[in-house]
Amino acid sequence: GVDVQVTEAVAWFQAYADRLQQEKEHLTELDSRIGDGDHGANMARGWKAVKEELESFDQGLSECFMQVSKTLIAKVGGASGPLYGTAFLRMSMKLKGEASVSPGDWAELIQAGAEGIRQRGKVSGGEKTMYDVWAPLVDAARDGADLEETVLLRSLAETAREKAEATREMKATKGRASYLGERSIGHLDPGAVSTALLFEVLCDTLSR
Ligand code: ADP
Ligand code: MG
Ligand code: MG
Numbered sequence: 001g002v003d004v005q006v007t008e009a010v011a012w013f014q015a016y017a018d019r020l021q022q023e024k025e026h027l028t029e030l031d032s033r034i035g036d037g038d039h040g041a042n043m044a045r046g047w048k049a050v051k052e053e054l055e056s057f058d059q060g061l062s063e064c065f066m067q068v069s070k071t072l073i074a075k076v077g078g079a080s081g082p083l084y085g086t087a088f089l090r091m092s093m094k095l096k097g098e099a100s101v102s103p104g105d106w107a108e109l110i111q112a113g114a115e116g117i118r119q120r121g122k123v124s125g126g127e128k129t130m131y132d133v134w135a136p137l138v139d140a141a142r143d144g145a146d147l148e149e150t151v152l153l154r155s156l157a158e159t160a161r162e163k164a165e166a167t168r169e170m171k172a173t174k175g176r177a178s179y180l181g182e183r184s185i186g187h188l189d190p191g192a193v194s195t196a197l198l199f200e201v202l203c204d205t206l207s208r
Contacts, residue, residue, distance in 0.1 A: 003100035003101060003102045003149070004100060004101040004102075004149075004206065005061065005099060005100045006057070006059070006060055006061045006064050006099075008205070008206055009061055009064050009065070010054045010057055010064060011205050011206075012201060012202050012205045012206065013047070013050055013051065013054060013064075013068055014050075014051045014054060015201050015204070015205045016047060016197070016198055016201045016202075017044075017047035017048055017050055017051035018051075019197055019200075019201050020040075020043050020044045020047050020048075020194070020197070021044055021048070023040065023194075023197060024040035024041065024043075024044040025040060026040065026193075027039045027040030027043060027190050027193060027194055028040030028041060030187065030188050030189075030190040030193060031190040033187045034172065034176070034177040034180055034183075034184045034187045034189070034190075035175070035176040035177055035190060036176055038078060039078070039080060039190040039191065039194065040190075042076045042077055042078045042080060042081065043076060043080065043194050045075055045076065046071065046072050046075040046076030046077075046081060046084075047072075047076075049071050049074075049075045050067075050068050050071045050072070050075075053067060053071055054067065054068075060099070061095050061098055061099060061100065061101070062092050062093075062095040062096045062097070062098065063092070064092075065088050065089075065091050065092035065095055066088070066089065066092040068088045068092075069085045069086075069087075069088035069089040069092055070085070072084045072085040072088060073085035079121075079175050079176070079191075080130070080191050080194070082120060083116075083117050083120055083121055083130065083191070084130075086116035086117060086119075086120040087113035087114070087116045087117050087134070088113070089116060090112040090113055090115060090116035091109055091110075091112050091113045091116075093112065094108060094109055094112040095109070102149075103144070103145060103146070103147060103148070103149050103152045104145045104146070106141040106144075106145070106152065106156070107138055107139075107141035107142040107145060109141075110134065110137045110138050110141050111138045113134060114131065114134035114135050114137070114138055117129075117130060117131050117134055118131060118135075121174060121175075122174075123174050126170060127170070127172065127173045127174045127178075128167050128170035128171065128172040128173070128174070128177060128184060128189045128192075129167075129172075129174050129175060129189060129191055129192065130189070130191035130192050130194070130195045132163055132164075132166065132167050132170070132189070132192055133160050133163045133164050133167075133192045133195040133196055133199075134195060136159060136163045137156055137159055137160060137163075137199065140155055140156055140159040141156060143155075144156070149206070150203075150206070150207045153199075153202055153203040153206055153207060154203055154207070156199050156202070156203065157196075157199050157200045157202070157203035157204075159199075160195060160196040160198075160199035160200065161196045161200065163192065163196070164188065164189070164192040164193045164195065164196035165188070167188055167189040167192040168185075168186060168187065168188050169185060169186075170184075170185070170189070171184055171185050172184035172189070175191075177189065
């Protein structure tokens with residue numbers, strides 16, 4: 001389809017939950033290098049709950065994002081739970097009354113999520129966090145606003161992966177990784193990688 005409606009959003013979130021089960025060990029390994037080694041478990045647990053709750057979901061698009069937000073805040077824990085939870089809360093607010101997301105809507109939607117993370121995490125660009133993926137996706141979505149949906153989503157997925165890779169050379173100044181200072185350099189940020197996966201799964205799920 002041209003637009004993402006609630007059915008597609010549910011499919012996206014359920015596929016992400018499955019993907020996180022596969023990537024749990026990897027995310028845990030990344031977090032054990034520069035954090036406390038629980039990011040994979042945190043995300044897999046929280047999104048498993050999201051998947052279960054969405055199995056018989058019969059409300060609208062905004063309500064769907066709201067449900068995800070509440071579940072992430074309740075079930076993910078750690079720093080990432082409230083951060084992702086806030087991103088989904090802000091996106092839900094942005095979607096109020098909307099039945100679908102068309103290619104031209106993604107920039108504002110992602111911006112709402114990124115702003116939530118920026119405020120909640122008191123973070124800015126270059127601090128080696130998930131924000132280093134969310135923020136540049138706003139520009140990528142703006143640049144791709146006139147593209148066909150599948151092309152736009154491919155571009156978001158590629159940008160997300162590139163920006164997650166770019167956290168490797170950054171020095172962490174927020175979250176647990178900041179305790180390592182210079183020693184955080186040379187490792188990927190786990191939250192940046194889980195965010196890249198979120199947008200890769202969006203692309204894979206909706207390009208079918
Ligand atoms: P915790 O660090 O509490 O164990 P997680 O391991 O689940 O939580 O999540 C860690 C991720 O959260 C980091 O990789 C980073 O992307 C993100 N993060 C941590 N603190 C912040 C912050 N202040 N702003 C934005 N993102 C942050
Ligand atoms: Mg952790
Ligand atoms: Mg932890």
